[in-house]
Amino acid sequence: MSEERDIVVVGGGICGLATGLALHRKGIQSLVLERSETLRATGSAIIMQPNGWRALDQLGVGPKLRKTAIAMEGGRIVSIPDGKQGPILLGGEVRCLRRMDLINVLAEGLPSNTVRFGCRVVSVELDPTTSRPLLHLDDGGTIKAKVVIGCDGVYSVVANIVGLNKTGLYPTYVTRGFTRYENGHGLANEFVVMRNDELQLGWLPIDDRLVYWFVTRNWTSPESRATLSKDPMLLRSSIVKAMNDFPTEAIQMVSGSDLATVQYTELRYRPPWEILRRSLRKGVIVVAGDAMHAMAPFLAQGGAASLEDAVVLARCLAEKIKLANSDGHGPRETRLSFEKPAVEEAFEKYSKERRARAFWLTLQTYFIAMLLGNYSGIIKLMTVLLMAVLFSDKIGHTRYDCGRL
Ligand SMILES: Cc1cc2nc3c(=O)[nH]c(=O)nc-3n(C[C@H](O)[C@H](O)[C@H](O)COP(=O)(O)OP(=O)(O)OC[C@H]3O[C@@H](n4cnc5c(N)ncnc54)[C@H](O)[C@@H]3O)c2cc1C
Incomplete structure (x- = not known):
């Protein structure tokens, strides 16, 4: 009923599977807990833009996924009442993936037994004596973890403990x-x-x-x-x-x-100002994907941003917890250190890098929602002006590069 694990990823959706895979590719094992009984994907398909493809290539699954969907050669927006047309800027490689293809390909890259299905995390707390995370499961069991990564979506229980609890x-x-x-x-x-x-x-x-x-x-x-x-x-x-x-x-x-x-x-959605002012981690517990930055799909970026999170998180963690040889030279060993300061340093670096990215994406999405919603003309005008200043490059978000894994 009670077990101990090094790294526990809560949630086996796009972000959780990508995080498990990114860690695995860095030689780090994790356990992914998924409440569903099988792999599943909500929503039929997902639009993947150039920044998403960059992350998928770092995860080593880009070539396989490209075979499942054709590339878009352009885009247009049509106003029905007057038939006026304008271009939709794509900014590079855009394909629409079946969600199940994406989920399956990410899961296929994981060692067997990485994902534990039918396992719902009910709550997470910090052990008062050791300050280590303790996960309570719906079957009454507990897991003592050295590191917890919350990829459990918009209704995240892990986000609650780090202090990100407001959604709109x-x-x-x-x-x-x-x-x-x-x-x-x-x-x-x-x-x-x-x-x-x-x-x-x-x-x-x-x-x-x-x-x-x-x-x-x-x-x-x-x-x-x-x-x-x-x-x-x-x-x-x-x-x-x-x-x-x-x-x-x-x-x-x-x-x-x-x-x-x-x-x-x-x-x-997670309000952009929450992402800006709240902590994205508490000790050795951190959030990623929708748990951090749930956003409406107006930019079609939530899933791609979750893949970027996975790459950055695994890179930061590997950098800090892989032990160097005793003389400090030569290749790093596969021995890992889960000392709290090392993990916290890794998560601090990750938070810094991802906070800015998540803030700008959620803010741009928020502005688009204001334009689409039933708001007054003056609010919409102010939104247009703010967008013109802050997002003059409308597809700048697709140029983002999460860097090497
Ligand atoms: C209508 C719509 C269209 C979209 N279109 C696009 C698009 O075109 N392009 C794009 O990039 N993004 C798009 N997105 C965003 C994208 O779907 C999400 O950002 C992405 O799915 C987030 O992945 P995630 O793994 O963080 O969260 P989720 O997909 O929500 O996965 C969370 C996982 O955690 C599990 N879980 C939850 N709680 C627990 C628990 N307590 N214990 C154990 N397991 C748990 C869930 O079962 C689930 O499998 C769209 C979103 C919507 C709503």
């Missing part, structure tokens, strides 16, 4: 799904967004037959929110109804989608 909810929801065209979709390899006054539809082909689409829409009333979230058929038909002025191919894409993949998602 945007007044917008997203519906996502897959549409399969048995005889090929015949669409160009481009990222298309179409918008009318009611909603915004985006789509990207994954291969010759499969297309990922998403719709962002503001809530109308609390009743519709409760009902739509539970009924994919109703959700889809309400979207199709609001698309009456869209081109037929767009309407058919949504109406002909695979209902089993149609999913409603509320957009919860």
Whole structure:
């Protein structure tokens, strides 16, 4: 019922698996605890931009994943009422991955027994005598760990203990799904967004037959929110109804989608100022991924930023806990030191590097949410002005390089 471990990663989603893999590639073993019974991915697909590919290449899985999805050659945004079109800047390699492909490829790189399924962490505390983390599991068991990395998503229990406990909810929801065209979709390899006054539809082909689409829409009333979230058929038909002025191919894409993949998602986020002023670690406990920087998908960067976290975290940790040879020369040994000061130094370095990145990403996303939401004209004007000053390079976020693992 009680065991001891060196490094425990809480959560086996994109960030937890990537962190386990990054550590493994640095010669460091970890245990990933995942509450689900199997590998699973919420949401059908994920857009991966150049910064995400840089991180995936450092994790050694880029080449394999490139084979699963075609590259976008361009993008355009279409305003439905007047038919006006503008370009969507891509800034380099953009592909849309099936989430399950990403999860599987990350997991395949891990040694067997790294992920323990059906294991939910209920709480984490610091042992009052040793100051070491103690994880309480839902089966009543406990794990004493030397290091804890919280990759347990937006409702993170680990984030609570480091002091990051506030989240917000945007007044917008997203519906996502897959549409399969048995005889090929015949669409160009481009990222298309179409918008009318009611909603915004985006789509990207994954291969010759499969297309990922998403719709962002503001809530109308609390009743519709409760009902739509539970009924994919109703959700889809309400979207199709609001698309009456869209081109037929767009309407058919949504109406002909695979209902089993149609999913409603509320957009919860970590306020940027929380990321700026709160600690991202407590002693030898640290957070990564959505647990640190949950953000709405308006920049399509949350998953990529989680992969960057994994690379930076493993690099910082390896740098500090791998013991040098006694004479300080020659290659580092595989012996590891989990002395608290070394781990804390590593996490301090990681926090410093990731805080700035997470802050700017969440801030840009927050501003976009203000523009999409039902805010007054004056608020929207101020937001546009602030964005023009702070984010004059709109796709600067895709140029970020998390560096070598
Ligand atoms: C609608 C939508 C569209 C998006 N599109 C994109 C996109 O196109 N591109 C992009 O880069 N990002 C996108 N994102 C963001 C991206 O999905 C997330 O940033 C990413 O999934 C975060 O991964 P994570 O591992 O940190 O968290 P999660 O994916 O939430 O994984 C957390 C894992 O921890 C497990 N867990 C939770 N609590 C516990 C516990 N107590 N004990 C044990 N296990 C636990 C969960 O079961 C889960 O497996 C989108 C997000 C949304 C909502």
